[in-house]
Amino acid sequence: MNTAADMPLDGATPAKPAKPKAIKCVVWDLDHTLWDGILAEGDAVALKPGVVELIKALDARGILHSICSRNTHEDAWRQLEQFGLAEYFLYPQINWGAKSAGIANIQRELNIGMDTLLFIDDQPFERDEVAAAHPSVSCLDAQEYGQLLEHPRIRSVVITEDAGRRRQMYLEDMERRQAESSHEGMPEAFLATLNMQFHIAAAQEADLLRAEELTVRTNQLNSTGITYGMEELRSFMHSPDHSLLICELTDRYGSYGKIGLTLVAHEPGHDHIKLLLMSCRTASRGVGSVLLSHLMRRAAAAGKRLRADFRRTERNRQMLVTYQFSGFREVSKSEQGDIVFEHDLSFIQDDPSYIEIRVEH
């Protein structure tokens, strides 16, 4: 067995505390945090020293930025545009409501875990209000902003090719969603307007860092939640008994990046899906089912059966739904709750017509 499989199970008593998750988004207050002065009181506000460089450095690492500030949206946004920083902030929450509500909006819009947000504010009251409503959010005193790059949950973030494009991809997502919300009719009809291409390929050396990152960052559409290190992934990539496939999704707005990964062990009588995951940004695109169908056809063509490991976590219900709605049935369940699924391959659903599938492996 590999070391990853020995990690503590969800729900079981962990041998050691779970590693804190990497920070995915920094949420900034404005007055006396991002800048000195209070905008609404007519101050000529000035950015805190080094804050522009800091924001750009975090952005380059693939860490997103947002805002949660009590201000008038138009005024604050104009000021951010003048500073040349507006484009860095996704789903800014600039209003007079509770900051805990703003944080909840950001979390929902970005579709990332509450425990991957870091909130930075100069006022203890605001930090306490957010912490009370969302205990898993990290709260930081604005005075400590200079140490953000050294924060243990930021320093450890791995930088991949996709990381450098992450903000751009979220901006493309915002465009897509605007188009989607203004579209009338069935979601499938909207999907058909996107000209989606789904590319399935054997992972290459250059993909391994991203593949590792996907196993760490992906929680909802993840069949086991088991994380794999680069070394392990490299050995699977070279193993004749395994397939390590990585998937990219593109549409007319741009590329979603490398958003899917699967590890298949080729056993004598059957293929065994050890891991299958998809970035949550693709959740409404149905590509998890597309990848599963691809693996089904491949096993069927080889005259094999198809099995899959599944470990239920608190957050991967949608992946369970994907497997079970694709026709996988539970054949065994360990005392720890680890499930083995099997598909009888008697009926494999056609791929949706709104997506073009390319396979290279």
Next chain:
Amino acid sequence: MDNQFNALCQQIREFVEANMNVDDEVALKDDDNIFRLGYVSSLFAMRLLNFIESISGITVADEDIVLPNFSSIDAMSALIQKYRSAA
């Protein structure tokens, strides 16, 4: 069968009909298998699950999230009835 239950079933029927990839002329029967007949996709199955949970307030247990429970109006009615009588 009480009125609330009938109303739920009617909402599900309307949701399915509004999402079928067929002419308006096709009449949906209560025991039609909507997946086998190609009326809807597996992606729709997920939306159907979300829809049913949102209108009925039930949370479908893992073991019940299988296509046969969502494959026809009859099957979905039976599923909801099961949770309602268990409550």
